[in-house]
Amino acid sequence: xxxxxxxxxxxxxxxxxxxxxxxxxxxxxxxxxxxxxxxxxxxxxxxxxxxxxxxxxxxxxxxxxxxxxxxxxxxxxxxxxxxxxxxxxxxxxxxxxxxxxxxxxxxxxxxxxxxxxxxxxxxxxxxxxxxxxxxxxxxxxxxxxxxxxxxxxxxxxxxxxxxxx
Numbered sequence: 001x002x003x004x005x006x007x008x009x010x011x012x013x014x015x016x017x018x019x020x021x022x023x024x025x026x027x028x029x030x031x032x033x034x035x036x037x038x039x040x041x042x043x044x045x046x047x048x049x050x051x052x053x054x055x056x057x058x059x060x061x062x063x064x065x066x067x068x069x070x071x072x073x074x075x076x077x078x079x080x081x082x083x084x085x086x087x088x089x090x091x092x093x094x095x096x097x098x099x100x101x102x103x104x105x106x107x108x109x110x111x112x113x114x115x116x117x118x119x120x121x122x123x124x125x126x127x128x129x130x131x132x133x134x135x136x137x138x139x140x141x142x143x144x145x146x147x148x149x150x151x152x153x154x155x156x157x158x159x160x161x162x163x164x165x
Contacts, residue, residue: 003106004099004106022045027083034149046086048082048139048140049086051135052090052094052132053088054132056097059105060097063110063121064113065116117140
C-alpha cells in the first residue's frame with residue numbers, strides 16, 4: 001500500500017471533524033480570550049483554518065526557517081465565511097498535494113530551522129503527520145474548550161459530545 005493511501009483517509013476524517021468545529025465558531029465573539037496569554041477565539045480559529053495551507057511547504061520543499069519575521073502574531077480572518085472559505089481551499093489543495101506525492105517523496109528529509117539553526121530533520125511523511133494532522137488535532141481540542149466556555153454546543157469529535165448524543 002502506498003503511504004498516501006494510508007494518510008488520505010486519516011486526513012479526510014480529521015479535516016471533516018475540524019470543519020464541524022470551525023462551523024460552530026461564534027465569530028461575534030472573535031476577540032474573546034479565556035486567558036490573557038491565550039490566542040483570541042478568532043485567532044485560534046484562523047490558525048486552525050490556515051494549518052492545511054502548510055502542506056505545500058511540507059511536501060514541496062526541503063524545509064522551512066522560522067526566522068522570526070512572521071509578523072506581529074496570529075492573524076484573524078475577517079469573517080466567519082472567510083474563515084471557512086480559507087479552510088476549504090486549504091483542505092482541497094492539501095488533499096491534492098498528498099494524493100500527488102510518491103512514497104519516495106514522503107521519505108525525503110525535511111528540516112525545520114529557527115534563525116538558521118536546525119531544530120529537527122525528519123521524513124516528510126512524519127512531518128505531515130505531526131505538523132498538519134497532530135497540530136490540527138491539538139488546536140481543534142483547544143477550540144472545542146473555547147466553544148464550551150462560550151456555551152456553544154460542541155460537535156462530536158471522536159464520539160458523541162455532551163451536546164450530541
